[in-house]
């Protein structure tokens with residue numbers, strides 16, 4: 001599980017003020033990784049031997065290319081760890097742990113709707129590619145702050161997939177003005193009407209979502225209301241990333257009302273939305 005990735009591309013993604021980066025790594029991990037899994041990247045500065053920062057940073061797999069032995073990570077510079085990562089140069093080997101966690105599962109047939117908030121769209125790109133390879137119909141609902149963000153964070157790559165896109169921005173500069181959940185609600189009620197129904201009519205819809213917690217909670221509530229199965233990719237702060245420190249525990253509830261504790265790094269990050277106890281998450 002401990003492996004290395006050779007930096008083959010490391011570039012600014014979109015407008016500089018968005019602080020987004022695209023990092024392509026070559027290594028054996030591409031052969032086994034699955035959409036929804038992540039890697040824990042060691043972000044220590046290789047020119048200064050030290051153990052600081054000690055903790056690896058979890059980043060999702062945004063693209064997996066087993067034929068080229070490459071994975072792509074898309075990330076936002078948030079703090080110290082990602083600032084150090086942003087200094088990695090082409091030709092450097094990065095220490096990786098992974099692929100980690102349980103990824104998304106794909107339905108055999110039907111339609112997959114991806115619902116993304118902000119940079120939550122990154123892991124959904126790998127999922128879209130797998131679903132399209134499998135012959136599924138894919139639709140993206142994606143909400144962001146404004147047009148500049150959506151274009152910077154990969155809209156052209158999504159447009160190249162030639163799938164239906166339902167875009168929304170908070171300021172209305174691209175797509176509908178408002179929240180991505182409003183678009184999802186609109187599309188669900190167009191298909192199923194305004195009342196709760198069993199989702200037995202054709203086409204069978206499945207939803208996968210990633211983004212801010214409040215958004216994923218709202219997406220889950222909508223899906224439950226329309227009896228549409230939903231997978232959510234949780235983002236908890238992580239320590240060890242391999243199930244040892246219990247730093248990333250979330251609470252699930254099953255149909256009988258029994259609570260259980262699961263580790264986001266090992267049992268997730270992808271869970272069935274209807275099982276997540278949202279108030280238990282930070």
Ligand SMILES: Cc1cc2nc3c(=O)[nH]c(=O)nc-3n(C[C@H](O)[C@H](O)[C@H](O)COP(=O)(O)OP(=O)(O)OC[C@H]3O[C@@H](n4cnc5c(N)ncnc54)[C@H](O)[C@@H]3O)c2cc1C
Pocket residue numbers: 038057058059060061074075076077078079080081082083119122123234235236237238269
């Ligand atoms: C399973 C998983 C997959 C992820 N995939 C991606 C990805 O594909 N692209 C990407 O840009 N980021 C992703 N993240 C978030 C990424 O790990 C954090 O942004 C990163 O660890 C921040 O490290 P830092 O040292 O730069 O910032 P820090 O100095 O540690 O923190 C800076 C700010 O970021 C917030 N932050 C730190 N860690 C997290 C976290 N895990 N979740 C939410 N907020 C956090 C802190 O609260 C703080 O406000 C993922 C996180 C998880 C758990």
Ligand code: FES
Pocket residue numbers: 237238239240241242243244245246247248249263264265266
């Ligand atoms: S981060 Fe240590 S158990 Fe999940």
